[in-house]
Amino acid sequence: MSPPLKRLVFLFCGLGFMFLAGWEAANVRETFRETSQQEVRAVGSEAPKVALTFDDGPHSQYTPMLLDGLKERGVKATFFIQGQNIEGNEEILKRIQKEGHLIGNHTFHHVRLSKVSEAEAVEEIERTSNAIYELTGVYTAFVRPPFGEWKKDLEFHVTMIPVLWTVDSRDWITQDKGQILDTVLPEVEDGSIILMHDEFESSVEAALQIIDTLQAEGYSFVTADDLLLE
Numbered sequence: 001m002s003p004p005l006k007r008l009v010f011l012f013c014g015l016g017f018m019f020l021a022g023w024e025a026a027n028v029r030e031t032f033r034e035t036s037q038q039e040v041r042a043v044g045s046e047a048p049k050v051a052l053t054f055d056d057g058p059h060s061q062y063t064p065m066l067l068d069g070l071k072e073r074g075v076k077a078t079f080f081i082q083g084q085n086i087e088g089n090e091e092i093l094k095r096i097q098k099e100g101h102l103i104g105n106h107t108f109h110h111v112r113l114s115k116v117s118e119a120e121a122v123e124e125i126e127r128t129s130n131a132i133y134e135l136t137g138v139y140t141a142f143v144r145p146p147f148g149e150w151k152k153d154l155e156f157h158v159t160m161i162p163v164l165w166t167v168d169s170r171d172w173i174t175q176d177k178g179q180i181l182d183t184v185l186p187e188v189e190d191g192s193i194i195l196m197h198d199e200f201e202s203s204v205e206a207a208l209q210i211i212d213t214l215q216a217e218g219y220s221f222v223t224a225d226d227l228l229l230e
């Protein structure tokens with residue numbers, strides 16, 4: 001091969017190599033970009049979660065109204081039951097269980113657990129858990145202490161998990177749907193546990209509106225254990 005021809009072959013090989021290397025690099029970049037986008041989508045597809053919790057029931061009128069609304073929307077919630085409200089509402093308690101909601105304990109007489117004796121506190125909790133068990137066949141592991149007052153020592157006497165809240169709807173104070181929405185919606189974020197009471201019509205209406213609004217924003221509704229055990 002004459003020297004000029006050799007140079008031409010080298011030049012072609014060189015150009016070919018540069019072309020292939022460039023193409024390969026572009027390919028790698030493209031694959032990387034696609035992978036990152038898939039990862040972003042994968043993370044984004046994990047819907048933010050929120051738990052609605054209802055204290056003080058069951059209520060003869062408003063708990064069934066709430067259950068109807070939850071059923072229509074395919075939403076599971078958590079109900080912290082007051083033992084003294086079970087009598088006369090046995091079928092409602094069974095319905096809560098049958099429809100897949102989580103049932104928790106809210107003491108028998110809505111007592112301040114930090115103010116009563118240890119024996120009385122244990123009695124308040126056990127009596128309620130037993131009453132729930134008799135009707136539903138489930139012995140609940142969760143307790144919401146009234147007024148959020150829990151005594152650390154109680155954990156040695158009753159093997160229960162206290163469940164507090166991150167968003168207080170103040171529904172029992174305002175009893176006004178609009179005000180409840182204004183209190184709750186700006187506070188909600190992924191993992192929020194919302195405190196409400198299923199003993200007022202305004203609470204039920206607000207809860208259903210909260211569901212509609214947050215579902216439209218991509219939130220999914222879970223029971224409180226789902227957020228606690230994560």
Ligand SMILES: [Zn+2]
Nearest residue numbers: 055056146147
């Ligand atoms: Zn309460």
